[in-house]
Amino acid sequence: MSEPAGLEIHQxxxxxxxxxxxxxxxxxxxxxxxxFLIGPNGAGKTTLVDAVTxxxxxxxxxxxxxxxxxxxxxxxxxxxxxxxxxxxATVFEELTVLQNLDIAxxxxxxxxxxxxxxxxxxxxxxxxLETIGLTKLAGSPAGTLAHGQKQWLEIGMLLVQDVRLLxxxxxxxxxxHDERQATxxxxxxxxxxxxxxxxxxxxxFMRSFARSVSVLHAGRLLSEGTVAEVQADPxxxxxxxxxxxxETVTGVAVQEA
Amino acid sequence: MTLLHGxxxxxxxxxxxxxxxxxxxxxxxxxxxxxxxxxYLCTAMVAVGICLAWGRGGLLTLGQxxxxxxxxxxxxxxxxxxxxxxxxxxxxxxxYGTATELPWWWRPFANxxxxxxxxxxxxxxxxxxxxxxxxRRRVKGAYFAILSQALAAAFAIWLIGQQATxxxxxxxxxxxxxxxxxxxxxVNQRTVYFVIAAALLLLIALARQLIHSRYGELLVAVRxxxxxxxxxxxxxxxxKLVAYVVAAGMxxxxxxxxxxxxxxxxxxxxxxxxxxxxxxGAAVGGRASLVGAVLGAIGVAWAKTALSEEFPAAWTYFxxxxxxxxxxxxxxxxxxxGGVLRRRRDRQRKAAVVAxxxxx
Numbered sequence: 001m002s003e004p005a006g007l008e009i010h011q012x013x014x015x016x017x018x019x020x021x022x023x024x025x026x027x028x029x030x031x032x033x034x035x036f037l038i039g040p041n042g043a044g045k046t047t048l049v050d051a052v053t054x055x056x057x058x059x060x061x062x063x064x065x066x067x068x069x070x071x072x073x074x075x076x077x078x079x080x081x082x083x084x085x086x087x088x089a090t091v092f093e094e095l096t097v098l099q100n101l102d103i104a105x106x107x108x109x110x111x112x113x114x115x116x117x118x119x120x121x122x123x124x125x126x127x128x129l130e131t132i133g134l135t136k137l138a139g140s141p142a143g144t145l146a147h148g149q150k151q152w153l154e155i156g157m158l159l160v161q162d163v164r165l166l167x168x169x170x171x172x173x174x175x176x177h178d179e180r181q182a183t184x185x186x187x188x189x190x191x192x193x194x195x196x197x198x199x200x201x202x203x204x205f206m207r208s209f210a211r212s213v214s215v216l217h218a219g220r221l222l223s224e225g226t227v228a229e230v231q232a233d234p235x236x237x238x239x240x241x242x243x244x245x246x247e248t249v250t251g252v253a254v255q256e257a
Numbered sequence: 258m259t260l261l262h263g264x265x266x267x268x269x270x271x272x273x274x275x276x277x278x279x280x281x282x283x284x285x286x287x288x289x290x291x292x293x294x295x296x297y298l299c300t301a302m303v304a305v306g307i308c309l310a311w312g313r314g315g316l317l318t319l320g321q322x323x324x325x326x327x328x329x330x331x332x333x334x335x336x337x338x339x340x341x342x343x344x345x346x347x348x349x350x351x352x353y354g355t356a357t358e359l360p361w362w363w364r365p366f367a368n369x370x371x372x373x374x375x376x377x378x379x380x381x382x383x384x385x386x387x388x389x390x391x392x393r394r395r396v397k398g399a400y401f402a403i404l405s406q407a408l409a410a411a412f413a414i415w416l417i418g419q420q421a422t423x424x425x426x427x428x429x430x431x432x433x434x435x436x437x438x439x440x441x442x443x444v445n446q447r448t449v450y451f452v453i454a455a456a457l458l459l460l461i462a463l464a465r466q467l468i469h470s471r472y473g474e475l476l477v478a479v480r481x482x483x484x485x486x487x488x489x490x491x492x493x494x495x496x497k498l499v500a501y502v503v504a505a506g507m508x509x510x511x512x513x514x515x516x517x518x519x520x521x522x523x524x525x526x527x528x529x530x531x532x533x534x535x536x537x538g539a540a541v542g543g544r545a546s547l548v549g550a551v552l553g554a555i556g557v558a559w560a561k562t563a564l565s566e567e568f569p570a571a572w573t574y575f576x577x578x579x580x581x582x583x584x585x586x587x588x589x590x591x592x593x594x595g596g597v598l599r600r601r602r603d604r605q606r607k608a609a610v611v612a613x614x615x616x617x
Binding site: 091092093100114115118 | 470
């Protein structure tokens, strides 16, 4: 497996028709980090991920493992080792779990391999099935999976893609408590070998699993540090209290969901 | 109920089709009906490509007439030159034209090898060129369908406008020979039928291989979620292009073999209406299933002959209705009927169990 790589974002700016969604953000995610990106709705979290993955045009600089990403097409950025998920799980519903993973593993395949049948389960696919706990469901159509399982399948697709950086957009939204716990542990295991950035609204989940946290607000970086540092930051408390004034300041200051 | 599995079933299917096409049909049908069947099988060849591009890749190819026409005209041009004999111009050029020698773009088609290769490669090249523009610009859905239809219409209109070199509205008619064989001879007509039947089986085998390959799985993935595929590091434009180009090659071959079977190719056979007819067969039979698309194409083509013999005016309306009904109520076509009924039965059974459970 290739080494995890870091993500260096410098003065990133994204505007849509005069509205600036991301306004000069600097972000430095070190290799192997498990970084949480939090902030109220409209803070620019998803837009930032869109910019990094080439989905929207942006100004500034995004360097991954030393190489500039801005201006490259989506599939080329993906091939450089960056994978992402979306708020709503997008798996190929009509294909089986195994087919989903096999396709994710295959972007570098030769024409000859593509034109033949898949006769066995490639080793990385088998390993990913094990990691995400879906080995028994390998032959089921992805459309029949439960919501949480779809999210895991998406993460599994990033694993077989052998990405060095995972960008996950609200991976535990709509999950039960047990599923959240399992997902968090999965992310911890993954981040031993890869860099993981998670956009999340669930503050309990963040407190349990984040190694570092960046808070975005109105397109700007508001605060950055460990969970404790960010929670203690008066600026963060102010922003979140503005949205949930009823919450007490201590401990649950950032309970916003 | 499945008696045979996987590979054995496939071989049994091909063997059955071969017996039907090569033994039973020639025995049971008159020469006239066999000639009609040859024509239907050409439609089915187009449907094989549509099954791949539309059924599997989600590309509603409403303009396959363009590629069918390119293949057909490439073949007909060669046969017209051969009919005229060395040094002579094809009959219609002497009639309408003032030219004393073949136009430059006709000349390569005098060579049989060039003409044969062109029937498949020319449509594929045109599809590659058009497709790379269309898919890179991310034109999809209804826009793609309208664009492909417009291209077929434009080609037909262009042919009509060039009467001196293309035969105009009449097309290239009255084709007599096929690589030295007289097409008026019923024995040779039969041979043409066998060639067409063999070509159809070959295309089905080719499409089957593609559908069951890793590429086939990827194509379905692109149909379901193009954006997701892009984030996996693939270029969906290339994936779609392959299906589009292969479908164009199949339509081209179908057009080429249609010419000796029917003896004519004209703009009326490649414009908007025939292009839609190609799609209707696949839609009614089941666009995602090879067997469904092929049988649907043959069935609709047969129904067209049968019904338009009886009610010439009503067929067009009936055909439109068929298309709408198939897409609105049975998007998977007749091929999906078994699955739909089975699911409904299971649901009813489940509902019955629940009802019993509640009553108890």
